[in-house]
Amino acid sequence: MKIEVARDRCRGAGQCALNAPELFDQSDDDGTVVLLNSQPPTELQDSARVAAALCPNAVIRLVEDDS
């Protein structure tokens, strides 16, 4: 899995950092998403899916592996 974020659409709601703090943080400046790990290990991939599903602006895109 690879994680991509469209930071220009982020409104700083913080759901990502709440649900997957190992993968997402928020900027101290404006609260927008900071991607901590774009290639999450298997044990964090469900957290990434939850964060993507709950993001109100569909900022988080997950690219699943083909295999």
Ligand code: SF4
């Ligand atoms: S949940 Fe979405 S809108 Fe909110 S901070 Fe995270 S990426 Fe931005």
